[in-house]
Amino acid sequence: MISTSVSVIVVLVAFVNGARNEDDVQPCAKIQTSRSVVPLGSPVTATCVIRDDCPLVVGRAVHIAWRLGDRFLPSSPVANESGRVSEVVIPSFNRTREFLTCCVQASPLQVVAGVEIRAGYPPEAPQNLSCQTNLTYPNTLTCSWDPGQQETHLRTKYSLHTEIRDSNENHTYELQPGVHRYTIPRAGFGFFLDMEIYVKAVNELGEATSAPIVLEPVGAAKFDPPTIWKIETVPKRYGCLKLSWSLSQHQAWMHVFHLNLEVRLMTADSSQWNEQPILVNRVRTTRSVDQCRLRHGTQYLVQIRVRYQQSPWSEWSSSQSGVTLDSAPTGRLDSWMRVSGDHMNKQLNILFWKPSKQFRANGKNVSYIVSLKKLPGENGKLCSTMENYCFFQPPVRAKKVYLSAVNAAGRSSPTEVRICQPRARAVISDVTVIPQDDRSLLVQWRRLLSSSLTGFVVEWRPLLQTDLSFTQFELTGRNQTLLVITGSFEPYKPYGISVYPRFKDGIGLPQTVNAYSRQKAPSMVPKIQIEKIWKSQVELTWDEIPLDQRNGIIQNYKVYYCNRKGPINVVNADLEARRVTLRDLNNVFLYEAFMMVSTFGGSRNGSRIEIQMKSFDAVDVVAIVTVSVIGLLLMVIFIVVTCFSNNKRLKGRFWPAVPDPANSSIKRWTSESTQDSHLAFDNEEPNPMYLSHLSFLDLHVKLTKEDDDPWSSSAEDTSDLGESICGSPFTPGYSGSNSDSVPYATVVFSGPCNSPTPHVYLRSESTQPLLETEESFSPKCYHNMATNGMPSEQCFFGPSHDCVPVKGADPAIVWDDFPFLRALSLNDTQNG
Structure with missing residues (x-):
């Protein structure tokens, strides 16, 4: 943008300053340079000449300044009288394009002339010139080249030149700048005539020509992919296939010429083509091609491509399959055996095998037979399968079995397999697995020294597959402690890898680890x-x-x-x-x-x-319950102990002992004692058995300190029975139904007054109240029925004014029927 603006300014200033009238259009100044286009980095010299009639310099001193783009350059005036000529030297022009202007020192600075200087490089000779003929309609010859590594920074033109040697016919084809490819129409060449072809590059600093190539256009033709029509087996020729093929429809006229052919093959169970294609020279499409030295009974996929002499190869054809003739399998099988348990807890031998490098199945449908005998036959056969493993239970004395491969053409030589028993020996430790890439894992382990160790077995299988046919294994030597296992390991899938030690007499205990060829974050997180x-x-x-x-x-x-x-x-x-x-x-x-x-x-x-x-957890609840239960148990224990200590009192509270007058001690007094007592009243002689004292305790009367225990008073302090009875609960004012229970006295007889035996007073065990009747009674008198039907009274305690003795009453009958009253009477008599 700056350069363009300066150019416009130069033109306008020159026009204004130089045009004095309509007829005078000359510029005010002129710049002269050696070249306007120079090699990049080369020096540049320029001279500025101002006209004498330029209005800017008429009648004044002239000072000329130079400017390259926006930068002023030092200048030197040319020795002349006018001083209107100036020269500048640029030692190294490092810009690809810039304006150089000549200015006059005025106010403001005036541009009087300018010139554009461009710089770059001369073109390089074009490289890698090649041409290719198209045999399909329309027929053309296309050439392309490489312009070189260095940028010229200048406009460079290319031209393609062809010369047909036999006809001296020359053609030049001009190309647009920047185009490095050109297609020559069919009129400019012949298929079978030699042509010399080269490319010329031209710019303002020079030109360059590529090295010429000489070719026959048909020899530069790239054919269309050929077609395989069919693949057949060669009768009685094992390992051979016959291929019938042809060129495409547009190139079918080339069948009369000899072509070169390449064949590549791949077995049906493989994923890669054979490394080196098979070359067949000078073949015609009218002839089939035989491919031999192939595997017997194997299905192959076949592709071909063609070219003429040294022309480029065509693309590969589409694949066709063919199967070679079957023959009996050859080679041996690699195998190993271990003991496994089934769902019935029976020990079964499981034998795994795989083809060795020398093994050839030589057939499509191959099965395998495990037998106890070398010779084929049903006798001794343990199993027959098309898998790569077999379960069987050999006889107890069997030491070896024989493994053979069978196809439609025959049976391979048997491979002898020793029956190895499991041994409880652990000589392997620290098994580790390191992923190498998506197709290989490095397995390492440590071993202990053992003289009977013969080698190791490395076994692996995908853990997400239950089918044992996915199990693979490798056998190693006794001194080997690492192995790179290869296969189609899926990323993020688990594999179980086991290392078994092999001994002379069996298989030892394995070490197993899980491994992944590649890992990532889990797909899920379990729920807490x-x-x-x-x-x-x-x-x-x-x-x-x-x-x-x-x-x-x-x-x-x-x-x-x-x-x-x-x-x-x-x-x-x-x-x-x-x-x-x-x-x-x-x-x-x-x-x-x-x-x-x-x-x-x-x-x-x-x-x-x-x-x-x-707030409360189980421990707190258990503690609270425990303390509560212990407290309750202590309370129950205390109550039980208290109950046992007060058994008699509680028993009396809950189960009252009702006195039975018929079984009382007074009832058991003998009639003789009664009689003797009765006689004592008459004879006034001492009675050997008599009631010494009887008193009753009135619970309503508060006892003094001295009378706290009325039962313990001596015989001398006894009161009159009449007074005792009259002051007892038998008084008219006593109501047994509303009073507390009263303890009864147990009366024990003592001897006469001069007897050394002391009086004994005991409390009764019963706390029940006395039986009572609705009528009140008085101990003073006893009411009897008179013989004549009229009531009568009898006095038991001597004369009284309350009662008068009844005449004719029989005292003996009264005393016998009421012994208690009789005892009271006796006591009263004694006291009297």
Whole structure:
């Protein structure tokens, strides 16, 4: 933009300053340079000449300045009288394009002349010239080349030149700038005439020509992909296939010429073509091509391509399949045997095998037979299968079995397999697996020294597949402790890898690990479940992640938890237990928790759960219940002990002992004693058995300190029986139904007054109240019925003014029927 503006300014100023009238259009100044286009980095010299009649310099001193773009350049005036000529030298012009202007020192600075200088490089000779003929309609010859590595920064033109040698016919084809490819029409060449072709490059600094090439246009033709019509087997020729083919429809006229042919093959069970195609020289489309030295009884996929002499190869044809003739399998099978258990807990031998490098199936449908005998036959056959393994239970004394491959053409030589028994020997440790890439794993292990060790077996299988046909194995030597296993290992899928030691007399204990060729974060995170909640703790559990969802080896389970006001805490859980206990929780807050599961390939977070703590946990409840039960038991024990200590009193409270007058001690007094007592009244002689004292306690009367125990008073202090009875509960004012129970006295007789035996007074065990009647009674008199039907009174206690003795009454009858009153009477007589 700056250069363009300067150019416009130069033109306008020159026109204004130089045009004095309509007829005078000469510029005010002129710049002369050696060249306007120079090599980049070369020096540039320029001279500015100002006209004498230029209005800007008439009658004044002239000072000329130079400017390259926006930068002023030092100049030197040319020695002349006028001083209107100036010269500038640019030692190295490093710009591809710039304006050089000549200015006159005035106010303001006036531009009087200018010139554009361009710089670049001369063109390089075009490289890698090549031409290719198109044999389809329309026929053309297309040539292309490489312009070179260096940019010229100048407009460079290319031209294609052809010369037909036999006809001296020359053609030049001009190309647009920047185009490095040109297609020559069919009129400019002949198919079978030699042509010399070259390319010329031209710009303002020079020109260059490519190295010429000489070719025959048909020899530069790239054919269309050929077509395989059919593939047939060669009769009685094992390992041979016959290919019938042709060119495309537009190139079918070339069948009369000899062509070169390449064949590539691939077995049907492979995924790669053979490394080196098979070359067949000078073949015609009218002839078929035989391919031999192939595997017998094998299906092949075949492709071909063609060219003429040194022309480029055509593209590969579409694939066609063919099968060689079958023959009996050849070579041996690699195998190994171990013992396995079935669902019936029976020990079964399982034999695995695979083709060795020398084995050839030589047929499509190949089966395998395990037999106890070398010669073929049904006798001794243990199993027959088309898989790569077999379960069988050999006889007890069998030491070896024979493995053979069978197809429609025959049976291979048997491979002898020794029956190896399991041995409880562990010589392998520290098995590790390191992924190499998606198709290989490095297995390493450590071994212990053992003289009977003969080698190792490395066995692997996909854990998500239950079919044993996916099991693969490799046999190694006894000194080998690492192995690179290859196969189609799927990323993020688990594989079980086992290393077995082999001994002379059997197979030892294996070491097994799980491995992944590539790992990533698990596809799922198990849901956390609350197992138990205490006052300040909670136990969380979760289920195991399904094997197909793990995507790698689980490294850890981390449980993050927090409340709204606290920091985030993390707990690492045990991989096997799959449970964790969160401790020191506050039952006031609501907690949130989530789990993160990690593998070597990444981590994934699970969903959040809320945990509400309990105010009382099971421990508190158990403690409270325990204390309550213990307190209740202590209370029950105390009550029981109290009950046993007060058994008689409680028994009397709940089961009252009602006195039986018929069984009282007074009833048991003998009639003789009664009689003797009765006689004492008459004879006034001492009675050997008499009632010494009887008193009653009135619970309504408060006893003094001296009378606290009325039962313990001596015989000398006894009161009159009449007074005692009259002051007892038998008084008219006593009501037995409304009073408390009164203890009865047990009366024990003592001897006469001069007898050394003391009086004995005992409390009764009964606390029941006396039996009473509705009528009140008085102990003073006893009412009897008179013989004549009229009531009568009899006095028992001597004369009284309350009662008068009845005449004619019989005292003997009264005393015999009422012994208690008789005893009272006796006591009263004695006291009197």
